[in-house]
Amino acid sequence: MKGNLFVISGPSGAGKGTICKAFMKKHPEVYLSVSATTRKPREEDVEGVTYFFVSEEEFRARIARDEFLEHACYCGNYYGTPKDKAMEQLEAGRDVILEIESDGAMQVRSHFPEGVFIFVCPPSLEELEARLRGRGSETQEEISSRLEKAMSEFHRAKKYNYILMNDSVDAAVSRLEAIVTAEKCYMPRNIDFIDKEFLK
Amino acid sequence: MKGNLFVISGPSGAGKGTICKAFMKKHPEVYLSVSATTRKPREEDVEGVTYFFVSEEEFRARIARDEFLEHACYCGNYYGTPKDKAMEQLEAGRDVILEIESDGAMQVRSHFPEGVFIFVCPPSLEELEARLRGRGSETQEEISSRLEKAMSEFHRAKKYNYILMNDSVDAAVSRLEAIVTAEKCYMPRNIDFIDKEFLK
Numbered sequence: 001m002k003g004n005l006f007v008i009s010g011p012s013g014a015g016k017g018t019i020c021k022a023f024m025k026k027h028p029e030v031y032l033s034v035s036a037t038t039r040k041p042r043e044e045d046v047e048g049v050t051y052f053f054v055s056e057e058e059f060r061a062r063i064a065r066d067e068f069l070e071h072a073c074y075c076g077n078y079y080g081t082p083k084d085k086a087m088e089q090l091e092a093g094r095d096v097i098l099e100i101e102s103d104g105a106m107q108v109r110s111h112f113p114e115g116v117f118i119f120v121c122p123p124s125l126e127e128l129e130a131r132l133r134g135r136g137s138e139t140q141e142e143i144s145s146r147l148e149k150a151m152s153e154f155h156r157a158k159k160y161n162y163i164l165m166n167d168s169v170d171a172a173v174s175r176l177e178a179i180v181t182a183e184k185c186y187m188p189r190n191i192d193f194i195d196k197e198f199l200k
Numbered sequence: 201m202k203g204n205l206f207v208i209s210g211p212s213g214a215g216k217g218t219i220c221k222a223f224m225k226k227h228p229e230v231y232l233s234v235s236a237t238t239r240k241p242r243e244e245d246v247e248g249v250t251y252f253f254v255s256e257e258e259f260r261a262r263i264a265r266d267e268f269l270e271h272a273c274y275c276g277n278y279y280g281t282p283k284d285k286a287m288e289q290l291e292a293g294r295d296v297i298l299e300i301e302s303d304g305a306m307q308v309r310s311h312f313p314e315g316v317f318i319f320v321c322p323p324s325l326e327e328l329e330a331r332l333r334g335r336g337s338e339t340q341e342e343i344s345s346r347l348e349k350a351m352s353e354f355h356r357a358k359k360y361n362y363i364l365m366n367d368s369v370d371a372a373v374s375r376l377e378a379i380v381t382a383e384k385c386y387m388p389r390n391i392d393f394i395d396k397e398f399l400k
Contacts, residue, residue, distance in 0.1 A: 119387070125398055147389070154398040175385050181378035182362070187319070190363035194400035197301040198325055 003031075003090040005112055005182050006097045008164075008176075009105040010120030011150030013131040015166040019120060020099045022097070022173045025039075030180075031089040032094045036062070039077035052082075070104035075145055079104065095180060102153045109159065116183050118176070119160035123167045201292040203231075204383050208364075208376075209305040210320030211350030214319040215366040219320060220299045222373045231289040231296045236262070239277035252282075269311070270304035274386045275345060279304065295380060299307075301331055302353045309359065316383050318376070319353075319360035323367045 004033075012017050024032050036052040040057050047053055059078045063071055069087075071080030081098055089096050098108065109117055122128040128150060132136070132143050146159045157163060162179055202234065208216050224232050236252040237257050247253055248366045252261075256279045263271055271280030281298055289296050303365075309317055323330040328350060332343050357363060362379055383389070 108358070118385075121390075121394065132367060140224035151398070156252075157394045158387060158391050159327055160387050162385040163387055163394065164385055165250050175381060178378040178384060181375060182382035185318075185362040185364055187358060187360050187363055190321075190365075191358050194321065194354055194357045194363065 001093060001184075003092070003094040003191070004094055004180070005086070005090060005108075005115040006095065006180065006183075007105045007108050007115050008097060008099045008120060009102045009119045009153075010156065010164075011122070011127050011128060011153045012101075012146045013150065014120040014122045014171070015131070015169065016099050016120040018169055019164070019166060019172045019176060023097070023176050024168050026173070026177075027180075029094070031086070031094050033081050033086050033096060033098045035079050036068075036082055037077055039075075039079075069098070070100060070105070070107035072101055072103035073130060074101050074103065074149075075142065081108075090162045098168070102156050106156065106159065108138070114188075116162070116179065117160040118162045118164050118179065119157045119166045120166055120172070121157070123165065183190060201293060201384075203292070203294040203296055203306075204380070204389070205286070205290060205315040206295065206318060206380065206383075207305045207308050207315050207318060207371065207375035208297060208299045208318045209302045209353075209360070210364075211322070211328065211353045212284075212301075212346045213328050214322045214352065215331070215369065215372070216285070216320040217366070218298060218369055219376060220373045221368060222369050222377050223297070226373070226377075227380075229235050229294070231286070231294050233281050233286050233296060233298045235279050235281055235300065236268075237277060237279045239275075239279075269298070270300060272301055272303035272307070274301050274303065274349075275342065302356050306356070306359065314388075316362070316379065317360040318362045318364050318379065319357045319363045320366050320372070321357070330368040 008016050008020060018198060020032060024030065025027055034048060034052060036054050037055060038056045041053055043050060058076065062068060068080035069083040072079060079101060081104065086096050105117060108115055132146055150200065164172055164175055208215050208220060220232060224230065226394060234248060234252060236254050236259065237255045238254060241253055245251060256278065262268060268280035269283040279301060281300060281304065286296050305317060308315060332346055338387055362374055364375055
């Protein structure tokens, strides 16, 4: 059986990065895709682990060579998901997680409707604002831009399969684990087995 | 938030009863619907726990009063799900499980497409046959009738949301727990929250 593609998105500050990190700690059998980006590394970034950091010129060349599963420009920086590695892992039967912005998620959805699209949601608007301010690495202008972007992302929530409430990281990770397990039982992924074993 | 209705079905011998029993032991917060039936009690039956045993006359009267969520005649006996109790529990926010035959499941689906329909599947045809024979409470004729019925049920598997493989009871119960949790995150059940909290 092929692996499933889980696309985890949601507004900046909803906590998708934290959830994915905690999930991956418990599930090294899952492949977490590493995005390429043109944004400047922050202190906590590790090349090849948090992102692949590339120049804008290189990024544009990769777009031209159709090497991204999705790509988007967000707050002046490019972000993209390398295609080859994710496809390899799925074919080999490994589940793959993409943690990406919603522009990218919608691109992936148009090419992979069989993917599982998960919208990470903060418990409240107040909490979202507090998280964005608390991060401390953005200017006021950047925070405002992210909040505005967040609002447009909520309008897209209905295009996802699941809403993953991030009221606590542990609870959100448990829900994500349940979604990953439940999707393995999803009928369209298992109907071939029924046909072959019982209706041959 | 209202409870979710889980309809668990599948061929006789697939193990849906065993799975539900084991699940309920771990999850007394869920309401397991008790069916009414006209079949004769077996030794292990307990009135009001395994079934409500009623006469055929009484059963027909209840059908006439529209008191069943679904009902079916199976191997010469009537089986039906009392409507009022299940509806009450859902409204009160409690998840409800119906363990019923597939004729009934399809009836429920036509009235409650928002229900979660789960097809319990034995690991192989050989295993299914062995389980039916091993039960020992049926005549050869009854076993043949159940096997024939089983085949027609596999044709309906594609009308369910999930295929729950019963290779081991523990594994099947874990998968069922995951489905119950994942369904709470299902987008259509959460989009009102997004609308109210973030897009008001």
